[in-house]
Amino acid sequence: MSNNIAIRIEKLGKRYRYGGPAAASYNLRQDLTDWVKGMFNGRKAVVSSQSSTLLHHTTLHEVQEKHLAESPDHFWALRDINLEIKQGEVVGIIGRNGAGKSTLLKILSRITPPTTGNITYHGRMASLLEVGTGFHRELTGRENIFLNGSILGMKRSEIAKKFDEIVAFAEVEKFIDTPVKFYSSGMYVRLAFAVAAHLEPEILVVDEVLAVGDAEFQKKCLGKMDDVAKQGRTILFVSHHLPSIEALTSQTVLLQSGRMRFYGETSRALEVYLQSAGKHTGEKLSDITTRTGAGRIRFSSFRMTDCDGHSLKEALTGQSLAIYLEFTSATPKQKTRARVGIAISSALHVPLFIASTEMTMSFPPFIGDGDTLVCRIPKLPLGGGAYKVVLFMECNGVVEDWIENEIILQVVDRDYFGFGKNSPNGWEGRTVLVDHAWELKQSSH
Amino acid sequence: MPTPTIISAERHERIRQFLRDLWDYRELFWTFVERDVKVRYKQTALGVIWVVLQPLFMMGAFSVIFGKIAKMPTDGMPLPLFYLAALVPWNTFATALSQSALSMESNAQLISKVYFPRIVVPGGIICGSFVDFAIGWTLLNGMAIWLGHWHWQLVAMTPILLLMQGATALGVGLVLSMLNAQYRDVKHAVGFVVQIFMLATPVIYPLSRLPLWAQHWIFLNPMAAVVTTYRGVLQNMPVDWRLVGLALVTALLYLVGGIWFFRRREIYLADIL
Numbered sequence: 177m178s179n180n181i182a183i184r185i186e187k188l189g190k191r192y193r194y195g196g197p198a199a200a201s202y203n204l205r206q207d208l209t210d211w212v213k214g215m216f217n218g219r220k221a222v223v224s225s226q227s228s229t230l231l232h233h234t235t236l237h238e239v240q241e242k243h244l245a246e247s248p249d250h251f252w253a254l255r256d257i258n259l260e261i262k263q264g265e266v267v268g269i270i271g272r273n274g275a276g277k278s279t280l281l282k283i284l285s286r287i288t289p290p291t292t293g294n295i296t297y298h299g300r301m302a303s304l305l306e307v308g309t310g311f312h313r314e315l316t317g318r319e320n321i322f323l324n325g326s327i328l329g330m331k332r333s334e335i336a337k338k339f340d341e342i343v344a345f346a347e348v349e350k351f352i353d354t355p356v357k358f359y360s361s362g363m364y365v366r367l368a369f370a371v372a373a374h375l376e377p378e379i380l381v382v383d384e385v386l387a388v389g390d391a392e393f394q395k396k397c398l399g400k401m402d403d404v405a406k407q408g409r410t411i412l413f414v415s416h417h418l419p420s421i422e423a424l425t426s427q428t429v430l431l432q433s434g435r436m437r438f439y440g441e442t443s444r445a446l447e448v449y450l451q452s453a454g455k456h457t458g459e460k461l462s463d464i465t466t467r468t469g470a471g472r473i474r475f476s477s478f479r480m481t482d483c484d485g486h487s488l489k490e491a492l493t494g495q496s497l498a499i500y501l502e503f504t505s506a507t508p509k510q511k512t513r514a515r516v517g518i519a520i521s522s523a524l525h526v527p528l529f530i531a532s533t534e535m536t537m538s539f540p541p542f543i544g545d546g547d548t549l550v551c552r553i554p555k556l557p558l559g560g561g562a563y564k565v566v567l568f569m570e571c572n573g574v575v576e577d578w579i580e581n582e583i584i585l586q587v588v589d590r591d592y593f594g595f596g597k598n599s600p601n602g603w604e605g606r607t608v609l610v611d612h613a614w615e616l617k618q619s620s621h
Numbered sequence: 622m623p624t625p626t627i628i629s630a631e632r633h634e635r636i637r638q639f640l641r642d643l644w645d646y647r648e649l650f651w652t653f654v655e656r657d658v659k660v661r662y663k664q665t666a667l668g669v670i671w672v673v674l675q676p677l678f679m680m681g682a683f684s685v686i687f688g689k690i691a692k693m694p695t696d697g698m699p700l701p702l703f704y705l706a707a708l709v710p711w712n713t714f715a716t717a718l719s720q721s722a723l724s725m726e727s728n729a730q731l732i733s734k735v736y737f738p739r740i741v742v743p744g745g746i747i748c749g750s751f752v753d754f755a756i757g758w759t760l761l762n763g764m765a766i767w768l769g770h771w772h773w774q775l776v777a778m779t780p781i782l783l784l785m786q787g788a789t790a791l792g793v794g795l796v797l798s799m800l801n802a803q804y805r806d807v808k809h810a811v812g813f814v815v816q817i818f819m820l821a822t823p824v825i826y827p828l829s830r831l832p833l834w835a836q837h838w839i840f841l842n843p844m845a846a847v848v849t850t851y852r853g854v855l856q857n858m859p860v861d862w863r864l865v866g867l868a869l870v871t872a873l874l875y876l877v878g879g880i881w882f883f884r885r886r887e888i889y890l891a892d893i894l
Contacts, residue, residue: 294630
């Protein structure tokens, strides 16, 4: 094994049972009757399907291959993961909900064992699946620092050495001898994160802990993590928050339905991630009943692609985006001169911008049944969040179709301006992003 | 380069790895003990005085009900001393046992988020109960001196009896805690199990009231030996070494069995909790 590999994962798999692990085993009576029945049937293992949780030790090696084959009762949360992570690398882990991110972290943190394969790592590993694990409400801030630090694997002498630094980082000096139940939620989270941020393991595994706390504090934490990475420690970082993945990691693992879809440079991983979002062939609009207009011609579908034509379910901030609108008409052969528009509003129904053929097409389109109108937006000026899409169409002064409250545009946040922040705190998803630049002209006294 | 850590589906932790892990997490163990002891008396007006009051009240109630009204024999011991000698070890044992039986469930949040040898939690609870025991034991000594029944063997026998008490509580507690993680039925049964356990232990009656065959096998309940021995030394009677020896072996077997049962299942805890 080469010396600069920090973590090696081979053929890792984890299988769970549908309806929760060993669902039947929650019921003592059921287990007892199964067991008694099993004795009378002369079969040792009526409970064999549950044995994967409780009696796992007996189901190894030769039984394994057969036993672990596809079974309708089970599913693989993770399968065939092979990874080598170099020492000092900061690796992001992304994927949709249910892709296996949390399972991978739990196996790495030794909270749950793998079903197949193995992981080899060097040095001390600390995992941070949650901030403030083990905090006790009745205990003071001081006592909780020691409690939480020990739980996360720090030595007491180490905690004592860093105590003042932790307290200062959390900005809770005055309340350090107050029970944490009297803390505001902000103070609580800051204290919890401060302890975690002062861990110094060789390998740090971090789950979405940055989803807590105010933006200012999040930034401080990201900065702290960056420092840790610069000291040559290996970090695994799971997040839904793509801007922080982009800012912190060099390599990223993309998980999809329990398998590794991609492992490599972060920017490339994010592209693959967003393309993989689009298994979807387009949103059908024909079922929508809450629409107004004469209805002789109507929108039949709304879908998005990136600049290479890959379908998207979600758009990405700053992405080159194409919106495809398809039409149906009761009179198939007839084409009508139309005015078609797309209006985007914030989640709070504040209009943000309108794209309409009226302004940006040199002549009004003649539209008929089955036609598609494409609207291209070269650099999507929206930060992360959900937006409302309104579609409208008018022919010869008569509104034909108007869909107001049905279509949601999901945008995944990504750095738009190149400075790491898309909007002032509290303004996320409420503004349009417009390219601009600042310059300071200093007076020359 | 230090030896790598291997997480594997095929290889399970050997006993050496288990012991190394326990050693690595010894500080966490003490932290848990400290937490349990601190939390117990936070925001109680009387604080640690409860540890003294509780056995005193029970001693008073038992003396009146079982001693005066039911006229239970005490083998010639003063009533308060007879009951206090049993209540001090029994109460700390019962509390430690029921707390450790529920410990996997009550620490589920922790267990599903961080790795540590899970045995640290019930182990910490048992150790924490020794703090209460020390206070009760001081009270017992005071009472014995006051009533003129004190004997140096009370001090000499305490370590071995405490070991029996702790080993039994941990051994049984480990099994119950793991069963409770899987079947929440256990939670409802724990209070009742502890009560039965008390009736099977000579707390309200002297050992001599049991039929001979039962006295012969009573070492299977190490707590019976603990209680009887405390009473015996306070009456200046020779220690029944057969009973103490067999009960000690039994207690250690319970402990080993409990650890074995617990270890087989602990890695799946996060999946079943």
